[in-house]
Amino acid sequence: xxxxxxxxxxxxxxxxxxxxxxxxxxxxxxxxxxxxxxxxxxxxxxxxxxxxxxxxxxxxxxxxxxxxxxxxxxxxxxxxxxxxxxxxxxxxxxxxxxxxxxxxxxxxxxxxxxxxxxxxxxxxxxxx
Numbered sequence: 391x392x393x394x395x396x397x398x399x400x401x402x403x404x405x406x407x408x409x410x411x412x413x414x415x416x417x418x419x420x421x422x423x424x425x426x427x428x429x430x431x432x433x434x435x436x437x438x439x440x441x442x443x444x445x446x447x448x449x450x451x452x453x454x455x456x457x458x459x460x461x462x463x464x465x466x467x468x469x470x471x472x473x474x475x476x477x478x479x480x481x482x483x484x485x486x487x488x489x490x491x492x493x494x495x496x497x498x499x500x501x502x503x504x505x506x507x508x509x510x511x512x513x514x515x516x517x518x
Contacts, residue, residue, distance in 0.1 A: 393479075397472035398494055402502035405461035410509040412454040417517045419450060465502055469494040 470491050477487020510517075 393472050393475055394494070397468045398498045399501060401468055402465055402498045403505045405465060406502050406506035406509060409454055409458050409461055409506060410513070412450070412452065412457045414513075414516055416450055416454055461502065462499070465498050466495055469498045 473487040473490035473494050474484045475487065476490050478484045480486065
């Protein structure tokens, strides 16, 4: 049961939150790109500017499109291997779990897209 919960429910919801957060960061970075740098606006310590993530860069290291692709690939692979694990636990043969792969993957992808849509609907005002 834990395998199904983590692969079909938890992973897609958490990945959708991560993708939404990346979209939110891209939106904020694009809004602040024409303004003064991070150091002048926040009065930050100049020593922090040398550290990764504190440079005030307007270009994200990972875009939301890249993270979305990674999330989809990871969800598909996780659910595929979860179905093989379920087959191994239930019958002793991994290949008997192949029949669970399509429904698990389908439900996980539907949950990923629906939770991402829910986040965009509820918190989409932050992106504008």
